[in-house]
Amino acid sequence: MKGARLVSFLIGAVIVTACGSTTTGGGAYSGKAIKLGAILSITGPGGVYGPQSRDGMKLAVKQINAAGGVNGATIQLTINDDASLKPQAAQLAQTLIQGEQDLALLGPTLSNSAVAAHPLAESLKTPILAVSTTGIHIVPDCNWSVTSPDTTPCKFVFRDSLGEETAIPDNIQSYVADAHPKTGVLLVASDDKFSSDGGQIVQSTVGKYSINLLKVIKFLKAEDVTPYVTQAVQLNPDVIFITSLGAIPSKIMIEARKENWKGQFLGGNGFNTSTVSGAAGASGMGARSASAWYLGNTFPSNAEFVAAYKAQYNRDPDQFAAQGYTAIKILADAAQRANLTFSNLATDRDKLRAAMESVSIQSPLGPFQFTSTHDVKQTVWIIAMNGAGGFTLVHEIKAS
């Protein structure tokens, strides 16, 4: 009899443990709500990325809540449009933290906005998870600025997006191995952090591979790019590096091809959406970038995600959708393990932060954990535009 009880106990323990590894209902949080606020660029130049992040997040929330929530609590996600404006992102962060009393935030879409919103979340001790920001000094030193370079690690800021400091050098290295380019021109938008950070990384990387950077051409996004492209094309480089966001990369590609330039485009995270690939069309064929995600990656969680996304939205997801989806899964996993009180928000935010540091989940991005600096460590996919709005895989670089 004792043996039978012991077996029953062990079976029960196994079931409870197994349930603990996924988000299921009927637990300690039953009847509660986990309030999350996403700050995304739905409109403005970042509007080519934000809607995809939003759709990925909403899908994850729908799945988790349908499966019974997080220990019984439902996730309540609000999507807030910062219009790609830094002050609006900061204002929203303050409203969501102090007014709406959200447990944690996600976003903002653009690095340029993150430098305003992240320090605010850090000072108000609220976890914030960046889902698409790839600039320098997003993590861990969120308070860093040119005028006062503060390198103190931020405790509450995390990101699940692949930093350009990893992505751009990987992309250049990969192309150099394949094609041995000798010369390049950099076209860089100088009026936002993401683009200028990318330009800085290109300039500090090309020398390692003996690429002669013939010229650095800076421009503002609200300008006709034609004369800049003409200037670049007339130097006849092997490679044109583009670090800019929104619709600019596709415009540059179209214009350069019209001017009969046959070389290679290399870029950054700004390339990695079907919107940009689609806008570039045939002119973008072969343009390479390093991505945090690839549609055909063979991680089991990715196949499930892609199928669910297509069923929900009737189109393929892109990198930004995958990162948004993963972000919700990360927060749900952390919340599940954080033993939240739902009575003391400050304590809960700190518990969530601590739990996020030990997240270990399967995601569309692959097996996911944060590094000790709250950054992402993951496989990098070198992808090329396929001329029809999608991407083909060129190389896979495993996380070292």
Add this chain to the structure above:
Amino acid sequence: MAQQLLNAIFIGSIYALFAVGYTLVFGILDILNLAHSAVFMLGAALTYSLVVNHGQSFWVACVLGVAAAAIMGLVIEHVCLRPLRRRRAPPIAALISTIGLALIIVAAVEQGLPGTFFAWLWVDGANSVSFPPGVVPNPTWYVAGLTLEASKVAIIPISILLMLVLGYVMRYTQVGRGLRAVAENPRAAQLMGLDVDRMISLTLVISSALGGLAGILFGVSMTDISPYIGRDYVEVRGLAVIVLGGMGSIPGAVAGGYLLGLIEVIALLVLGSNARAGVAFAALFLMLVLRPQGLFGVPLRGKV
């Protein structure tokens, strides 16, 4: 260098066509219509949408796009200007009301996504799109090392022709004489039997049609149609053009458009890309200091 000069002429033509609409309203009404940049965008967005989402031919869509822009001129007059004129509000009130309308138009277009209320108008939200290849006949020729794209080359004669026609209408027709009379003294024009409100409506219709056409030409040649093309590319530059050329002067707007295009490109070549916008607006500042009435030297008020 020659390619860059061509670039300057192409973009200068767009600036000129856009600025003519601006300056026409200023010349008649003494008001800056800051909804003009939104009408520029709307012309391009609607034409794109008619072609890509509603299956119309490009030429039909162009006609409808310009017609819609012209109707927006009536909306501007009836919503933003006439009510304020009735109350004898100062010009600054009209300027602010047109800014408000511009913001509403841009916001409406950027909300346009599949399944939304504005989906009939636009389904690409904040995204930048361009006409699919083959929709607009646009061969490219390579002559003596220069790239000549049909859509850009065509802008030049279209712009010049339209501006000549407008100049002729203003100078030699009954309508033009009426408009100039209203510009000179609306009260006197009214006492002489002119329907001033009708003349003003006509001004807004012509101005907005030109703005919409400029937007379509921009969208075709620059492969960029988004809710922000008016605000980002021509709104402030259009103001610079009419100051350079002379506020209220149609020939001035034409000359100012080409001049601004040239200044921007020369600044880029000589001083580098960082200086482009700065030099253009430094030239504007110099013009304001040295010759406030602009290149064509017309008095600041009442000339079209």
